[in-house]
Amino acid sequence: MPTLLLAILALELMIVVHELGHLVVAKRVGIAVHTFAIGFGPRLASTTRGETTYSLNLLPVGGYVNMAGEDSDSAPPEVPEDRRFRAKPVAARLAVVCAGPAMNFLLAIVLLAAVAVTYGIPARVSTQVGSLLPGYPAAQAGLRPGDVILAIDGRPMRDGQKVIQTIHQSGGRTLGLLIQRGDRRFLVHVRTRYDPRQHVWLTGFSPTVIRAHLDPVRALGWGALTTGRDIAAYLAALGNLVRSGKLLGELGGPVTAVNVLGQAAHAGGETFLYITAFFSIIIGLFNLFPLPALDGGRAAFLVVEGLRRRPVDPRREGYIHLVGLALLLCLILALTVRDILHPVRLPLP
Numbered sequence: 001m002p003t004l005l006l007a008i009l010a011l012e013l014m015i016v017v018h019e020l021g022h023l024v025v026a027k028r029v030g031i032a033v034h035t036f037a038i039g040f041g042p043r044l045a046s047t048t049r050g051e052t053t054y055s056l057n058l059l060p061v062g063g064y065v066n067m068a069g070e071d072s073d074s075a076p077p078e079v080p081e082d083r084r085f086r087a088k089p090v091a092a093r094l095a096v097v098c099a100g101p102a103m104n105f106l107l108a109i110v111l112l113a114a115v116a117v118t119y120g121i122p123a124r125v126s127t128q129v130g131s132l133l134p135g136y137p138a139a140q141a142g143l144r145p146g147d148v149i150l151a152i153d154g155r156p157m158r159d160g161q162k163v164i165q166t167i168h169q170s171g172g173r174t175l176g177l178l179i180q181r182g183d184r185r186f187l188v189h190v191r192t193r194y195d196p197r198q199h200v201w202l203t204g205f206s207p208t209v210i211r212a213h214l215d216p217v218r219a220l221g222w223g224a225l226t227t228g229r230d231i232a233a234y235l236a237a238l239g240n241l242v243r244s245g246k247l248l249g250e251l252g253g254p255v256t257a258v259n260v261l262g263q264a265a266h267a268g269g270e271t272f273l274y275i276t277a278f279f280s281i282i283i284g285l286f287n288l289f290p291l292p293a294l295d296g297g298r299a300a301f302l303v304v305e306g307l308r309r310r311p312v313d314p315r316r317e318g319y320i321h322l323v324g325l326a327l328l329l330c331l332i333l334a335l336t337v338r339d340i341l342h343p344v345r346l347p348l349p
Contacts, residue, residue, distance in 0.1 A: 007261035008060070010276045011254070012038065014104060014283050015063045021103030022065040022096060023052075029092040032083040035066035040329075060254075067096075071318040086314065090306040097298045104284030105227055111277040112223035113216065119270045120211030121222060125160030128208040136204020137191040143205060144181065151178040160207040167192060168200035175203070230281055238285075253335030292324025 015038055023036050032051055039057035046055035069084030081087055085096075115121070129147040132139040149157050153176050157163045167175065170192045177188045192201040214222060241247040252260075257279060264275035290300040298321070305311045 003262045003265040004258070006265040006272065007258045010261050010265075010272070011257055011279070012060060014107065014276075014280050015039075015060070017103045017107045017280075018100040018283060018287070019063040019065055021099035021101075025096045025099040026065060026067050026085075029088055029096065030083055031085050031088060031096065032068035032079050033065060034068060035064070037066070038063040040064075071314065071321065086311065090302050094299060094302050097295050097302065098288075100295055101284035101287045104280045104287070105231070108227045108230075108277040108280040108284075109220060109223040111273050111280065112226050113214075113219035115270055115273050115277075116214040116219035116222050117216060120213040122209045123212035124210045125164065125207040126210055127157050127160050127163055130206045130208040132206075133204040136202070137193060138203040138205040141188050141190045143177075143179070143188065143190070146181070148180040149177055150180050150185070152176065163207060167203055170201045172201060227277070227281060230278070231285065234281065234285060251331075251335055253332055253338070255336050255340055291328075292320045293322075293328050294324070297321065297324060 019036060019038065023033060026033050034051070035053050035055065037055045037057055039060040040062060041058040043055045043057055046053055048054070067085045068079040069086050085093060088096075127149045129138075129143055129145055129149070131145060132143060149163055151157055152163065152166050155166070157166070172192055172194060174189050174191050177190055179186055179188050190203050192203055194200075195202050238247070261272070261275060261279065265272045287294050288296040288299075290296040301312050301317055
């Protein structure tokens with residue numbers, strides 16, 4: 001139950017942060033906000049502060065910010081014209097629409113920075129044996145965690161990267177490892193095994209990773225750089241899935257998200273922070289897709305308006321987003337059913 005609760009709270013955090021981005025920027029540019037809601041369906045709890053009602057709804061699968069005149073020109077008459085969504089310049093409305101995904105990316109940066117400060121980041125690998133895979137040649141030859149590899153086939157090994165490179169490029173031959181174990185030095189002959197997935201030779205051990213703890217400023221920089229690299233990697237992976245026709249098969253719904261986050265929470269704080277950052281990036285990217293009802297779809301209409309120098313008919317746009325929302329909810333329902341029937345296991349050590 002504690003890990004399940006952490007998983008649900010992490011998912012809700014991503015939703016709250018996303019919608020908070022829309023809310024803050026909308027108020028900043030002077031748009032009247034009627035509702036700030038987490039979830040869909042009937043209200044479980046609500047409170048009103050000023051002109052905005054903040055509510056928690058039954059289905060925690062998303063959220064929304066209801067702004068005056070967002071979907072049509074039929075805003076309440078008491079709302080001044082200059083405080084309506086469509087009265088604002090295109091640039092201001094784009095900022096409101098894109099603020100949600102931007103906040104998801106910012107959350108990922110902060111979470112990764114927390115990892116760098118609290119747990120440290122991999123700086124280099126040492127020549128010390130960290131862990132062994134059962135049944136692999138290294139374990140069969142008698143290597144133990146904590147052993148230090150001084151040389152391979154008579155060549156001194158001064159860093160772990162050189163050890164890895166030498167084993168990967170061994171060509172299948174048996175290697176002579178000079179080992180330091182406590183006060184003893186001895187030679188161990190270890191076979192290598194070919195891994196067809198990685199196309200390298202392995203002995204079945206992982207070297208000890210040396211970590212560096214960063215100060216908060218450097219950690220934020222590392223978090224931003226890592227988030228940028230992850231975004232590029234996820235987009236490339238998405239492109240491969242689209243080209244291969246496997247995209248729908250790889251999609252997961254809220255149940256999968258909670259399941260994987262729960263497994264990550266059980267694995268430990270570092271894994272939990274990494275997986276939460278991963279999901280936050282995915283939510284940000286997904287919402288930027290130019291599909292109706294998503295932030296990316298609304299941004300696409302604004303770009304068209306900016307190029308044409310006149311808005312798309314608000315009612316037509318509203319109908320398109322309504323149909324997109326209905327299809328999105330159907331997809332979420334279908335994914336939820338599939339997630340329950342075929343739960344996903346996270347490959348954790």
